[in-house]
Amino acid sequence: MDTDQLREYITSFSLDKCAQGNQGYNRVLLQLFGYLGHGKSSFINSCKYVLNEGEFKRYSDTGHSDGGKTTRRITYPLTDTITVVDNRGCATMNSYETGEIFAQLGNLLPLDQEVVWPTGYQSIVHRLVEGDIDANYSDFVVPIFVYSVKKGITEEEVPEIKNLLDNARKLTGLDPIVVLTFKSQGDLTGVQAKFRNMGTERIFQLENFTPSDRLRTRARDQEILTFFHGVLKDVEYRMSEKRDPPRERAERKKFVLVFAHEMEQEKKIQALVKPPVIPKPRPRTCKQQ
Numbered sequence: 587m588d589t590d591q592l593r594e595y596i597t598s599f600s601l602d603k604c605a606q607g608n609q610g611y612n613r614v615l616l617q618l619f620g621y622l623g624h625g626k627s628s629f630i631n632s633c634k635y636v637l638n639e640g641e642f643k644r645y646s647d648t649g650h651s652d653g654g655k656t657t658r659r660i661t662y663p664l665t666d667t668i669t670v671v672d673n674r675g676c677a678t679m680n681s682y683e684t685g686e687i688f689a690q691l692g693n694l695l696p697l698d699q700e701v702v703w704p705t706g707y708q709s710i711v712h713r714l715v716e717g718d719i720d721a722n723y724s725d726f727v728v729p730i731f732v733y734s735v736k737k738g739i740t741e742e743e744v745p746e747i748k749n750l751l752d753n754a755r756k757l758t759g760l761d762p763i764v765v766l767t768f769k770s771q772g773d774l775t776g777v778q779a780k781f782r783n784m785g786t787e788r789i790f791q792l793e794n795f796t797p798s799d800r801l802r803t804r805a806r807d808q809e810i811l812t813f814f815h816g817v818l819k820d821v822e823y824r825m826s827e828k829r830d831p832p833r834e835r836a837e838r839k840k841f842v843l844v845f846a847h848e849m850e851q852e853k854k855i856q857a858l859v860k861p862p863v864i865p866k867p868r869p870r871t872c873k874q875q
């Protein structure tokens with residue numbers, strides 16, 4: 587397909603046209619997740635730039651290279667059917683933050699609100715219960731993991747990332763699609779191979795449009811359009827099966843509750859096994875001497 591055909595396919599995509607109709611789903615929700623500063627917000631800006639074909643704008647707030655800029659989950663509609671969510675990035679996937687990430691990914695929490703990292707199992711449960719007040723059953727969730735080639739992946743980082751991707755797959759029933767940013771600023775082939783070895787089937791790579799690099803070319807447009815085409819083909823495929831939105835939401839909720847509970851148990855065991863911390867003598871200040 588050339589760029590015009592791709593654009594036409596993407597902008598006219600509707601869940602109503604799927605083999606079995608929309609089955610209760612009316613929106614494709616692309617859920618971006620990943621570590622701080624890997625280019626999630628910039629990816630949204632790039633998507634809007636190419637799909638909406640206006641001037642380059644910073645719709646989604648982008649930060650400095652260390653990240654930590656996005657603290658709210660904000661939705662950005664891209665077409666009548668596709669909306670993308672800029673989830674809050676986290677520094678390392680510690681257990682409670684991971685529970686929160688899964689609650690976000692599973693679309694179990696309200697959108698367009700500040701993300702406060704939970705401090706324990708109870709706070710995750712409370713948030714999930716409150717999330718039921720305005721529960722959403724009509725979003726078809728697609729997990730998108732954004733990762734920077736520039737940051738690279740060490741062998742030590744592989745198990746944590748693999749675990750995260752495996753759980754995202756179990757939670758959503760979809761293989762997370764990996765978007766590699768900063769594609770020309772590191773070992774692209776090496777990073778791709780690491781993700782393939784982790785079982786990732788769909789990997790896209792691009793150099794995001796940024797305020798200082800916003801020149802549109804056919805090749806760059808094609809990268810973004812090809813990404814959406816791949817995503818929507820996967821959605822069409824999954825929508826050809828029999829679906830049950832309320833049941834699928836209930837399954838996602840069960841997954842997050844079990845995950846958070848297991849994390850809580852693990853923490854308790856670790857606390858029992860850990861040797862007691864003997865406080866170091868306080869350094870003497872001038873006054874004490």
Ligand SMILES: Nc1nc2c(ncn2[C@@H]2O[C@H](COP(=O)(O)OP(=O)(O)OP(=O)(O)O)[C@@H](O)[C@H]2O)c(=O)[nH]1
Nearest residue numbers: 623624625626627628649653654655656675768794
């Ligand atoms: N050259 C280049 N710069 C990029 C790319 N993607 C993001 N950047 C820059 O990297 C920095 C961080 O990008 P963000 O889009 O804010 O990253 P994020 O994942 O949203 O970060 P948090 O919201 O803080 O977690 C910004 O200065 C971007 O301009 C890319 O593909 N190439």
Ligand SMILES: [Mg+2]
Nearest residue numbers: 626627655656
């Ligand atoms: Mg951001």
